[in-house]
Amino acid sequence: xxxxxxxxxxxxxxxxxxxxxxxxxxxxxxxxxxxxxxxxxxxxxxxxxxxxxxxxxxxxxxxxxxxxxxxxxxxxxxxxxxxxxxxxxxxxxxxxxxxxxxxxxxxxxxxxxxxxxxxxxxxxxxxxxxxxxxxxxxxxxxxxxxxxxxxxxxxxxxxxxxxxxxxxxxxxxxxxxxxxxxxxxxxxxxxxxxxxxxxxxxxxxxxxxxxxxxxxxxxxxxxxxxxxxxxxxxxxxxxxxxxxxxxxxxxxxxxxxxxxxxxxxxxxxxxxxxxxxxxxxxxxxxxxxxxxxxxxxxxxx
Numbered sequence: 308x309x310x311x312x313x314x315x316x317x318x319x320x321x322x323x324x325x326x327x328x329x330x331x332x333x334x335x336x337x338x339x340x341x342x343x344x345x346x347x348x349x350x351x352x353x354x355x356x357x358x359x360x361x362x363x364x365x366x367x368x369x370x371x372x373x374x375x376x377x378x379x380x381x382x383x384x385x386x387x388x389x390x391x392x393x394x395x396x397x398x399x400x401x402x403x404x405x406x407x408x409x410x411x412x413x414x415x416x417x418x419x420x421x422x423x424x425x426x427x428x429x430x431x432x433x434x435x436x437x438x439x440x441x442x443x444x445x446x447x448x449x450x451x452x453x454x455x456x457x458x459x460x461x462x463x464x465x466x467x468x469x470x471x472x473x474x475x476x477x478x479x480x481x482x483x484x485x486x487x488x489x490x491x492x493x494x495x496x497x498x499x500x501x502x503x504x505x506x507x508x509x510x511x512x513x514x515x516x517x518x519x520x521x522x523x524x525x526x527x528x529x530x531x532x533x534x535x536x537x538x539x540x541x542x543x544x545x546x547x548x549x550x551x552x553x554x555x556x557x558x559x560x561x562x563x564x565x566x567x568x569x570x571x572x573x574x575x576x577x578x579x580x581x582x583x584x585x586x587x588x589x590x591x592x593x594x595x596x597x598x599x600x601x602x603x604x605x606x607x608x
Contacts, residue, residue: 359386365394372398377407377422388430391438396447399434402426403456427457428495435463436607449475458483458500465508473512480504480513484520498523502535509542521555524567533570534603541574541583549582556586569596573603 359382363371368390371383384402387395405422431451435443436459443463451460452475461479464472483497498520505513517540524533537555540548552571559567572592575583592600 359383360389365390365392369395369398372402377405377409380405380407381409381411381422381425384426384430385433388433389437391434391442393442393444395434396444399426399431400447400451428459431457432459432495435459435466440466452476452479455479455482455487458495458497462500462504462507465504468508468510470510473510476504476508476510477512477516480516484516498532499535502532502539506535506539506542509539509544511543514543514547518551524555524563533566534573534606537567537570538574538577541571541578541580544578544580544582546582549586552583552586556590565596568592569600569603572597572600576600576604 359368359371363383363386365387368383368387372380372387374380374383380402384399387398403423403426405426407422408420409422409425410419411425435448440463443466445467448460448463448467449472451457452464454460461476461483465476480501483501487497489496489498501516501520505517517536520536524536537552540551540555542548555567556571568590569592571586572590575587
């Protein structure tokens with residue numbers, strides 16, 4: 308056993324006096340895995356790393372998030388993002404400035420960049436979208452939402468639905484929708500965060516943003532945008548939203564006709580409301596398209 312492994316194992320034993328037997332073996336495997344990962348810079352989605360997700364405690368993950376290896380830091384932070392613990396937000400904020408470069412691979416998708424970039428655009432996205440607001444520290448989330456680095460913090464702030472946040476949210480929504488330049492590779496796709504924020508907090512002050520952005524739905528390549536856009540409209544659940552959807556359906560052209568119909572059906576399956584009865588009554592889809600709408604209704608993005 309190398310000195311690095313021995314030091315890590317002793318540290319674990321001293322910091323966490325866990326149960327004997329099977330769980331102690333898991334702790335030992337976790338330390339060995341951390342040492343193995345410290346020898347590589349390419350990160351792959353493979354089974355041993357489930358130890359971070361399934362077996363490490365929150366306190367252990369906090370310690371491992373400061374490991375010398377960027378690979379160990381990444382997997383520890385990813386596990387923390389999936390846990391959604393309120394004590395973890397300061398840990399993520401600390402690592403936004405982490406400049407260690409890593410290569411992350413999952414299936415056919417590969418990316419390379421500073422660990423801080425993955426914290427801002429992947430891990431905090433998981434954290435804010437999958438955790439209840441009770442897990443967040445409001446003032447910390449609001450502070451992050453002001454900064455343009457963490458787009459998902461705007462969505463996290465919207466989930467509180469506080470009236471005093473409306474001016475800030477509107478400013479960030481408009482900036483993400485119309486000003487922010489989408490990086491090469493499309494991540495982060497800022498308009499999605501703008502739409503998801505409106506969908507989460509359908510305040511009347513945001514409805515005009517949707518009217519300004521409707522032209523972005525017309526391209527056949529805008530399938531994902533169209534789906535989230537229509538869901539944001541439907542969440543207002545009022546006559547203005549109903550009239551807006553009716554106008555979108557009337558004015559759709561070419562491939563946009565099918566796209567808009569499926570997006571509307573998906574949104575109404577996800578967020579049903581009697582105010583849209585007239586639209587539901589007049590919409591027809593073939594069975595294949597309806598199944599696509601059902602799938603879209605279940606997708607977050």
